[in-house]
Amino acid sequence: MTEQIRLEHVSFQYPGAEKPVLQDVSLTINKGEFLAVIGRNGSGKSTLCKLLNGLIPHFYVGDFFGKVTVNNLVTTEHKVADLSRHVGYVYQDFDNQIVCPRVLEDASFAPLNYGDPDYKNKGKQALQLVELLGFDDEFIWELSGGQKHLLALAGALSLDPDILIIDEPVAQLDPYHAKKMYDILYNLNVKHGKTIIVIEHHTEFIADYCRQVVLMDSGSVVWKQATTDALRQVEQLTARQIYPPQVAQAAYLLGESAADRLPVTLEQAAALFPKITDTASAVRKEKTVSQQPHANKKAVAELKQVVFSYKTIARERKTVLQNINLTVHQGDYIALVGNNGSGKSSLLRLLTGLVKPDKGDVLVTGKNTRRQPPEQLADEVTYIYQNPEEMFIEDCVRKDVEYFLKARKIPDYSKKVDRILAMFDLTELQHHDSRLMSGGQQRRASLAIGVAMDPSILLLDEPTANLDIATRKYITRLIATLKNQTGAVIIATHDMQLVAEWATRVIVLHEGEIIHDGDRESVFSNTELLETAGLKPPQILQLSRDLQMSPLAYTVNDFVTAWKRKENLCGVCT
Amino acid sequence: MEYARKLSEKLSVEQVKIELLNTAYGNGHTFLAKLDPRTLFILYLLFGVMPWFVHNEKILFGMFVFIAAMTLLAKVSPLILVILCLGLLGQGGYYLIASLFFGGDLSIILPLLELTLKLAVISLASITVFCSMDPEKLSNGLLKIGVPGQVTFSIAYGYRMLPSLLEEYHHVFLSFRLRGKAPEKHGFLYWQAIAYFCKIAVLSFYPLLLSMSKRARTTVEALETKGSLYGFNHPEVKKLKLAHMAFGKRDYLFILFFLSYLASLFLLFT
Incomplete structure (x- = not known):
């Protein structure tokens, strides 16, 4: 194996920072590796990657020590422009990396800048590699989020670099597109021999695709190991708030002490856990009583025969929702799932009254949204944006939370604000500018803003997107506490763990229509439905399905409890 | 309501x-959009800048007719035209009221009309030229x-x-x-x-x-x-980037056309 990247005792400190982000990092990466860099937020993962294309120390001038060699080029002696031909970089906020209005133009932007007369073909080849064909003259704002991500990747590929760095490749993608992204990266790695480095929180993807893992902690590399070995270090990982694949967690909790037997993929787990066919009937008795009928519950929102479309830039109307009939009851905790573009956000926005249906009626607590300005509906409905920054209209957290109460001259609002800030752990941060906080803090602030409005219906758009897993778990817990706060909650999400752990009712949207409405079991046990809607159940649920467990285990704890009980039963049997 | x-x-x-x-x-499909940007720059120079120095209302009106026709050709968004008209009327009206307020009389109307005509030619030229070129x-x-x-x-x-x-x-x-x-x-x-x-x-x-x-x-x-x-x-990159730009027959003919139109306006009315 040829060595391609070598870091020797590298330390780096951003100007004005109190302590170094990287401390004495030494690491070698060989040609053709598929490497995942893991570590909690702020452990120096992005900084490590920016060393490789020379952005550090050329662009970020800080205190730099040590030596970085990439393809035999020492980064301090070569410019970013030279190194970029060896290293392609896709940012987490890839949207801002796309600089030209048309697809092909953007893909061939870099080769053009370097004066390559064949730049158009280079761009086309790159687009072919990421399977983004037939969009050459399309405007970038007509692309979906997933397509934009692929375009950013094509832009990085157009110079034909040997090394590709992708910062969180699937953070903003639905399960279908996430898998596609990794399949493309795998192809680039295996067929085209490119070294792939990803910064990744999803250990299940790491187990399926990556071959090596680097663990970082407070600016140092803890170790570099082969993936299977790396993901079996359950204690080391969880201590750093990284969650190994659910199957590994489950096996670990079930006392699989021999670390070399811990499964990290579904296949390995299926081999380890025997099928439960013989005892299935014994466990089946556990089946929980399915949901109570809706009949005796109060309806808080209704959509009747709703059709909704919007105008595209080409001045055509595009139908996003059709024939929607839906009643939301008091006490419903609904997960709205479906691929990108299936109409989830539009449905939520219809309930806020910000947009009106083309046909049909939307009733919120009995009032037709056609005849109500959104300001009045806001007393009943709260909508929490996918991007929390778009909710911050004041210059500190506290002012943002109290804005609604103040505008309505609610007496004694400051006590209520204090209580809500405490509930979301924001008391310390209340005078900070929300826009300068971390992703998880911003999300908490946006939830606090929503809860302060005391709505009958709370709508959340992708509340766990773009968060690392530890923060995601924390937010999921917070969302669970909302159940006692509001009448009904609707969450549009791709996060199947959230769906599995939280929802009492799951609505599946597909191409603008509701194709399923039922409890979580009815969704996750229906393989055909999952396939059509492009949904991927959490790994532990897949495992329990493969093992024919009934009821299905929705969380690692469910699985462990069920398995222990089963073992006890078997002990009695034999 | x-x-x-x-x-x-x-x-x-x-x-x-x-x-x-x-x-x-x-607007990439209109006649004007298919011209070389330099042709449009020349058009803009003549119709967007020159009117400031022309004081003959007949010539101005001739220019207005020409540029209005070009605006139609360029298929400018109606919303923009509405905003433009509101702007022009608003401005003219405001000057009229101001001059009446400070003791002027109705003789101000004629020079005001000339100014409005000038502004109309200039604004239409800007809109036409810039709508016909995408930012690239x-x-x-x-x-x-x-x-x-x-x-x-x-x-x-x-x-x-x-x-x-x-x-x-x-x-x-x-x-x-x-x-x-x-x-x-x-x-x-x-x-x-x-x-x-x-x-x-x-x-x-x-x-x-x-x-x-x-x-x-x-x-x-x-x-x-x-x-x-x-x-x-690197100048060679610039060359590569601009390699597709060239004056065509269409450009020469169009320049000839609007130059001769302008020339005949001046010959007829001065």
Whole structure:
């Protein structure tokens, strides 16, 4: 194996920072590796990657020590422009990396800048590699989020670099597109021999695709190991708030002490856990009583025969929702799932009254949204944006939370604000500018803003997107506490763990229509439905399905409890 | 009431975004859009700058007829034309009232009309020329006539960011609406409602500033890795970028046409 990247005792400190982000990092990466860099937020993962294309120390001038060699080029002696031909970089906020209005133009932007007369073909080849064909003259704002991500990747590929760095490749993608992204990266790695480095929180993807893992902690590399070995270090990982694949967690909790037997993929787990066919009937008795009928519950929102479309830039109307009939009851905790573009956000926005249906009626607590300005509906409905920054209209957290109460001259609002800030752990941060906080803090602030409005219906758009897993778990817990706060909650999400752990009712949207409405079991046990809607159940649920467990285990704890009980039963049997 | 609702639909942020993008990119199929940007620059020089120095209303009117025809050819978005007309009428009306107030009389009307005519020619020329070039074409044209690469790139890039910025602005605007409280009475001629909307329209700009600067950080880094600096400093890259630009037969004929039209105007009326 040829060595391609070598870091020797590298330390780096951003100007004005109190302590170094990287401390004495030494690491070698060989040609053709598929490497995942893991570590909690702020452990120096992005900084490590920016060393490789020379952005550090050329662009970020800080205190730099040590030596970085990439393809035999020492980064301090070569410019970013030279190194970029060896290293392609896709940012987490890839949207801002796309600089030209048309697809092909953007893909061939870099080769053009370097004066390559064949730049158009280079761009086309790159687009072919990421399977983004037939969009050459399309405007970038007509692309979906997933397509934009692929375009950013094509832009990085157009110079034909040997090394590709992708910062969180699937953070903003639905399960279908996430898998596609990794399949493309795998192809680039295996067929085209490119070294792939990803910064990744999803250990299940790491187990399926990556071959090596680097663990970082407070600016140092803890170790570099082969993936299977790396993901079996359950204690080391969880201590750093990284969650190994659910199957590994489950096996670990079930006392699989021999670390070399811990499964990290579904296949390995299926081999380890025997099928439960013989005892299935014994466990089946556990089946929980399915949901109570809706009949005796109060309806808080209704959509009747709703059709909704919007105008595209080409001045055509595009139908996003059709024939929607839906009643939301008091006490419903609904997960709205479906691929990108299936109409989830539009449905939520219809309930806020910000947009009106083309046909049909939307009733919120009995009032037709056609005849109500959104300001009045806001007393009943709260909508929490996918991007929390778009909710911050004041210059500190506290002012943002109290804005609604103040505008309505609610007496004694400051006590209520204090209580809500405490509930979301924001008391310390209340005078900070929300826009300068971390992703998880911003999300908490946006939830606090929503809860302060005391709505009958709370709508959340992708509340766990773009968060690392530890923060995601924390937010999921917070969302669970909302159940006692509001009448009904609707969450549009791709996060199947959230769906599995939280929802009492799951609505599946597909191409603008509701194709399923039922409890979580009815969704996750229906393989055909999952396939059509492009949904991927959490790994532990897949495992329990493969093992024919009934009821299905929705969380690692469910699985462990069920398995222990089963073992006890078997002990009695034999 | 129904009328007001329809108007407000036309004026939604979403609609403005669609119109802006169409004005910028959507007119690629018209006759004028197929010309070389340099031809359009010459047209602009004659019809956008020269009217300041022409005081013969007959010639001005002739120019107006020509440029109005070109505006029709360029298929300019009606919304923009409406805004332009409102602007021109507003301005003319304001001058008239001001001059009457300070003791003028109705003899002011004629010179005012001439000024309005001048402004109309100039504005129509600007609209026609810039609607017929998408930002890329404009930026390439400017690059060709020697404007630095950094400037021309910023023009194209600014337009590329426009839709995302408008979208973000829209969301912030809606945040204000969803959390604020609209005035309960509309007031005389809706003035309270209008004041409320104007206020949040302005306030919505502030949150945008910070998020823009955050975005810019990634973009600047990405530009660095995509070699834009290298491109700006190497003349052969510029040549490669502009290789597709060429004067065609169409350009020569069109220049000949509008030059002879102008010449005959001057010959006839002076």
